[in-house]
Amino acid sequence: MSTATQTVIETRGLGRDFRVREGMRRRTVVALDALDMRVEAGEAVGYIGANGAGKSTTIKMLCGILVPTRGEVLTCGHRPVPDRRRLAREIGVVFGQRSQLWWDLPTAESFRILAAVHGLDAAREKHRTGELVERLELDEFLTVPVRQLSLGQRMRAEVAAALLHSPRLLILDEPTIGLDVLSKQRLREFLVAERREHGTTLLLTTHDMGDVERLCDRVLLVDRGALVYSGTLAGLSRTVGAERVMVLDLAEPLPPLQVAGTTHRGSEGGTGGLGLRQRLAFDPAATTAAKVLAAVTEQLGAGNEVLDLAIEEPDVEDVVRRVYAARR
């Protein structure tokens, strides 16, 4: 099947208001103003924006959970609300905070039920479950009730549940929130492989820049209910000059380090202006982590050394804040 030119998500002037009650008065809040977006088959798109920018509202309208107040939306060629049941066969959704699984049942049993829900025949169910269990490394906890799973395990099971019926479009709402580094890494690697194999279109909302960097070809940034950027993440970071922060743990406290090409972003764990842990922000386009570390090492006196170091990636929130600030 040629999917190269198919449009998977298309919205025109999509908007949604909520009526909220404040005491006796009723007020209309615009959650999404007028969104025009397009996602082609096979794309991987990061949908980012501040809390309350309208991300969840958009996703709910794409799935047919909410009726749009205005505008048009087509998901996989279906109008989500009237064609919800047909659409459900073509999309898989993971809402970070709400589970598709049955909390008191083993994961394997949840998969069996979901296979019946989506009408998979025995051969397809066996093949697809086997594939997902192997790739997401679920076999170690397949027989454990979902409520006993760790967050990382549960998230992997949720993603498998959403992909069991081989949907064309996978929507992930904050898939890596709260996960440790290793779990994030495994999940991202799986998603890359899954997309390579099946050409699944991906739309994901996240606060984690790592997710966007490693998973998405394109970023959509929404602000106050409208699209303000569509393009690569690199392009977005360039426009706002996103920085990385090097966190250094020193053996002996020092006054704030002054390193060319970096900005000092605070010290901790020392007295009298000295700091054991220091943060240096740098622009990855202008210098490298290795150069910054070398410059720091030069400045350390005898008997002092860098015990540990971490690089903090720019937070999506941070990039978003900068874009928003530039627009206002």
Add this chain to the structure above:
Amino acid sequence: MVDLAPYRAVLASRIRAQRSHRASFRLDLGSSVLVGFVELAEIAVLFLTVDRLGGLDLAAIVLVFGIADMSFSLADMVFGHCDNLPTYLKAGTLDVFYLRPQPLLAQLVTSDISLRRLARAAVGLAALVAGLVVNDVAWSLANAVLLVLAVVSGVVTFSAMFVWAGGMQFFLVDGYEATNAFVYGGRYAATQPASVWGRPLVVVFGFFFPMAFTAYLPTLTLLGLPGSDWLPGWLGWFAPVAAVWAWVLALASWRTGVRHYQGGGG
């Protein structure tokens, strides 16, 4: 042809889960039976001081109780967890239902089943059988049909009450106490002779929520009793009509509720 496999898969897993906690399941069964007998005893105690209540003697009341209680318990077993809708709304479970290719209401109804209600239905059945034995029923084909019709219509009517209440939850935040007044109040009303009700109660539980049609009126018809001006004995045959009306109410409430959830606000 509707594919029932998805619903069967969910229900089978619920049943397995309930039976796997054997001790608590037995405890649930035991307490259900106990509550049923206490309610029955309550009526018997009432008849220590009076001979007749609303034109019915103790034997007839036991029959009313039996039909109503058994019908309600069966409806409660299948539809009772519609009461959990506020929890589902808060936890976002309902949003997950939207992601599956089955109708929402069908998914909600089949999302759980309370097997312990079977114990309660057994108490109702015992009262029903006792009622049929102690009353002087003129058995005929027509009366046998009437009895079956009454029980089936009763289950359908009470089920509709749960769905009606579910639909209302979309509007009422923490409003299940208000709807419980009608669902469980309705159940209580259904076990009573409707002839003792005042006019407002006849309007509410006689016709709007047709509780009188679930057990009281069929019992009158079965025993050949005259009934009252507002609720004459022959109305017992109209139990299926009442059941259809109850579902009209239920589906109207459910559809309005879902529209509100998707469209109106909050």
